Amino acid sequence: MSQPVSLQRRLGIGLTLGVAALWLVATTLTVFIVQHTIDRTLDSSLEETAQRILSLAVVEIFNRESSDLLQQVASLRPHEEYITYLVRGANGIPLLISHDVDLSVFPETPQMGLRSTATHRLYGTSAVSDTFFIEVAEPLTYRHRATREMLAMLLLPLAVLVPLSLAGIWWLVRHSLGGLLAYRQALEERDAGDLSPVEAPRLPAELVPVAVAVDQLLARLRRVLEAERSFTANSAHELRTPLAAALAQVQRLRREAPPGPLQDRAWRIEASLRELSRLSEKLMQLAKAESGGLLVETPQDVLPVVIHVVDDFRRSYDTRLELSLPKEKQIVSSIDPDALAILLRNLIENALKHGREDRPVEVAVSSEGVLRVINAGPVVPAEDLVRLTDRFTRANSRADGSGLGLAIAQAIATGSGATLTLISPATGRGDGFEASLWLPP
Ligand SMILES: Nc1ncnc2c1ncn2[C@@H]1O[C@H](COP(=O)(O)OP(=O)(O)OP(=O)(O)O)[C@@H](O)[C@H]1O
Ligand SMILES: [Mg+2]
Structure with missing residues (x-):
């Protein structure tokens, strides 16, 4: 099964991508419209300029002594020329040019109207019954630069917007899902036996x-x-x-x-x-094992319980029980002492009943809080071993019994947070059976 994606991640990435995509669409549209408007305005001023210059130029040319001499208009103050122009006579001879003009920009013969070349926007018109022609040229670089700068200004916020919206959505979703997360935690923290209602105070x-x-x-x-x-x-x-x-x-x-x-x-x-x-x-x-309440509020020493149960059995099976206790004076655990006694009784009873009668049964408590009951006897096959804790399930044993002992032990272990493991052959031996119980701390 694929790993489930968190809602926070899904909303964070999805909404951020959505906002970014909408922003890009809006930017493209804006650039398109503004560019169109700029072009129209600049074209119109190009026409206006051409017509004004031509009327002044015609007057000046008429006033010259020799009217077919080329004159370059001097600049009043040094400046960069955005718009350059060329005035020609009826035969195409240049009569007047602006101070910074590049003649290669203009065509051989004058052309009327608006048009673009690879580098310039041009406009041409005529006066005095097509005897004087003017053409004005404006480099396209200025328009391109304006578009580029506008695009940059519109895209710049996106660099801030993406991380900001990601963080904002992340925080907002996390905040809104607080109740759900608390609910999830409440579910995770309870143990399998807890069937009380789940607290859900801030759930959406x-x-x-x-x-x-x-x-x-x-x-x-x-x-x-x-x-x-x-x-x-x-x-x-x-x-x-x-x-x-x-x-x-x-x-x-x-x-x-x-x-x-x-x-x-x-x-x-x-x-x-x-x-x-x-x-x-x-x-x-x-019934007691499955009823819950197998933990006590103040953890107690389990060694007295172990000693008491073993002593109880020793009265009837005198020599067969060997008890070994840890060096520590006490092993403290929160397991209910009555439940522990029932569990241990079942394990020892099994070891005495199903193990070899001529061999001792070891009951050992380690300093880590592991309780072991070990007996000699035939090996229990692994496929039987896993089923033994089911109710009314028995392996190949000649001793009588109902098959409930290990089910009781398992129910107590589960209910108290202990771990019961059954091993056959016993650890470090070629035969026998070992039941180990990791006590809850
Ligand atoms: N210490 C052991 N050594 C060998 N076999 C065991 C041991 N403990 C349990 N078994 C096997 O596991 C089976 C199930 O044990 P369990 O305690 O559940 O039932 P039982 O002892 O047969 O009956 P009951 O405990 O209800 O009187 C036993 O029948 C036996 O085959
Ligand atoms: Mg039993």
């Missing part, structure tokens, strides 16, 4: 329905999960008393029955009832 109006829908969905999910948990917990709890009563009756029956098939049958019923009572106990543990 368009997104409020989305937040409402998310909250409704969470509420529905919460109700369903709570119903499921309370059903599990209640039914397990309700089963306890009748099961204990039935077990007591069966035990009495077995004792009172004469040796033989009746006693055997009573034995089998008692074993089934015991199994059923274990199952209801596990279901209650699972």
